[in-house]
Amino acid sequence: MGPIYSTEHRPAHAPGTVRLEGMPEVQTIPVTTELTPELRTYAESMRDGFFESPPTEKGLEVWHSYLLADGTRLRRIMSEEERPFGLKDHPVATFASWDGTINTGTELAPTNFITDVTVQASHRRRGLMNRLMTTDLTEARERGDVFAVLTATDARIYGRFGFGVTATARRIEINTGSRFQLRTEPTGRAVFAEAASITGLRRELFEKFHASQFLSVGRAAHYWGSKFDWSTQKPRDERAAVHFAEDGTPDATMVFEVMEDHIQIIDLLGLTSRAEIELLRLIGQAEGHEKVVWPRCHDPRHPLPWAMVDSRVVQTIKEFDTIWIRILDVERALSSRAYDVDGEAVLAVTDTLDWCTGTYRVQVSGGRATVTRTDADPDAVLSMEGLSPLYSGIQDAAGLAAAGHAEGSQEGLAKVSRLFGKAQPPVAASIF
Numbered sequence: 001m002g003p004i005y006s007t008e009h010r011p012a013h014a015p016g017t018v019r020l021e022g023m024p025e026v027q028t029i030p031v032t033t034e035l036t037p038e039l040r041t042y043a044e045s046m047r048d049g050f051f052e053s054p055p056t057e058k059g060l061e062v063w064h065s066y067l068l069a070d071g072t073r074l075r076r077i078m079s080e081e082e083r084p085f086g087l088k089d090h091p092v093a094t095f096a097s098w099d100g101t102i103n104t105g106t107e108l109a110p111t112n113f114i115t116d117v118t119v120q121a122s123h124r125r126r127g128l129m130n131r132l133m134t135t136d137l138t139e140a141r142e143r144g145d146v147f148a149v150l151t152a153t154d155a156r157i158y159g160r161f162g163f164g165v166t167a168t169a170r171r172i173e174i175n176t177g178s179r180f181q182l183r184t185e186p187t188g189r190a191v192f193a194e195a196a197s198i199t200g201l202r203r204e205l206f207e208k209f210h211a212s213q214f215l216s217v218g219r220a221a222h223y224w225g226s227k228f229d230w231s232t233q234k235p236r237d238e239r240a241a242v243h244f245a246e247d248g249t250p251d252a253t254m255v256f257e258v259m260e261d262h263i264q265i266i267d268l269l270g271l272t273s274r275a276e277i278e279l280l281r282l283i284g285q286a287e288g289h290e291k292v293v294w295p296r297c298h299d300p301r302h303p304l305p306w307a308m309v310d311s312r313v314v315q316t317i318k319e320f321d322t323i324w325i326r327i328l329d330v331e332r333a334l335s336s337r338a339y340d341v342d343g344e345a346v347l348a349v350t351d352t353l354d355w356c357t358g359t360y361r362v363q364v365s366g367g368r369a370t371v372t373r374t375d376a377d378p379d380a381v382l383s384m385e386g387l388s389p390l391y392s393g394i395q396d397a398a399g400l401a402a403a404g405h406a407e408g409s410q411e412g413l414a415k416v417s418r419l420f421g422k423a424q425p426p427v428a429a430s431i432f
């Protein structure tokens with residue numbers, strides 16, 4: 001094998017190829033109760049990889065508490081050449097993962113959550129990320145995880161590893177000036193709250209949401225942590241509100257921050273959209289600000305605009321992908337999925353990592369699927385990247401074929417689209 005850190009940048013390859021050979025050692029750092037120097041240098045390199053300011057002492061303390069709470073696996077690659085000028089002990093690549101779950105409709109399936117994927121700009125395009133990803137995914141598969149999941153800052157990177165988009169979110173801006181008026185009378189009761197005092201309730205409501213929502217993705221410890229903004233490394237002045245249903249049970253919570261010229265929602269989650277709308281009604285009445293920004297409205301089909309007398313006070317600024325899933329165990333993922341209709345289809349799957357390549361017959365009866373390997377001709381052929389949006393129901397087989405993620409006859413694609421169609425597309429209220 002040649003040198004790992006050759007000065008040559010590797011040529012671009014066709015999308016879908018994954019290189020494994022000639023790679024440096026991946027180290028997994030122990031996450032101890034003490035904030036060790038190697039944890040510090042990991043955090044500094046990770047921030048550096050994103051070209052963000054170094055973590056502050058408070059930032060490191062908060063981050064460390066999350067690592068312990070999540071049971072995070074921290075991977076790193078060190079430089080083989082000595083790094084001068086104070087970076088001797090700093091990794092050139094970072095990668096973190098931890099165990100969580102995804103709701104398939106019939107189970108909370110074990111899932112490998114991935115974050116902190118960085119390679120120092122000086123060491124990019126030499127296969128380091130590739131090495132970290134394949135190491136981590138291999139372990140996840142060996143553990144029996146059904147999925148791996150991540151949120152991507154760059155949409156071009158993860159398709160080659162079999163990740164595909166399964167959920168999107170919207171940035172919404174609400175004009176809360178004189179035109180802000182809801183069509184309906186208030187239901188239940190909405191109250192302001194001290195943010196730290198509702199953390200337990202927020203967790204409880206999220207667990208209910210997660211247990212009932214198809215393709216909900218678990219949340220990491222940072223959702224329940226201290227009032228600290230990791231991206232700016234500054235404390236955050238969080239405020240909160242709770243909505244109670246008519247029967248007096250809490251059914252939505254909101255954490256928000258009052259900015260200079262608007263109110264920013266940090267987390268708004270209800271067991272129903274109606275409960276979320278009631279909290280927006282409360283905040284919409286706050287005088288002094290004429291704009292509420294909901295940067296990540298998790299439901300792209302949220303009925304909020306329909307609830308307004310003037311629907312145009314709610315503006316969608318952009319829609320963006322939030323959740324990328326890589327299926328690691330196709331048989332279990334397909335058989336534990338909740339289907340809206342009964343029927344049968346044969347899917348051929350091609351996997352760049354070769355783990356899942358094969359042809360699968362999916363027979364659904366009473367909403368439950370039996371999945372078997374078969375030699376039959378497939379109705380559709382999909383890449384792993386294409387299988388995820390089909391699985392989630394956000395895109396159908398015909399649409400995926402038009403986009404170059406699937407192949408099949410018109411009838412075959414229609415059959416697959418029917419079987420995987422979802423009246424309610426997935427909603428995932430987690431970012432990490």
Ligand SMILES: CC(C)(COP(=O)(O)OP(=O)(O)OC[C@H]1O[C@@H](n2cnc3c(N)ncnc32)[C@H](O)[C@@H]1OP(=O)(O)O)[C@@H](O)C(=O)NCCC(=O)NCCS
Binds near residue numbers: 015130
């Ligand atoms: C994204 C990043 C981690 C890639 O690391 P890397 O070590 O350069 O990636 P690799 O050399 O292992 O590349 C793996 C494959 O992905 C491709 N790839 C890597 N970065 C890419 C990019 N930005 N756009 C398109 N393809 C990319 C490579 O061409 C390679 O494909 P190949 O095997 O067919 O040649 C690195 O560029 C980085 O740290 N970026 C800034 C932080 C960031 O955006 N992280 C992602 C967070 S979600």
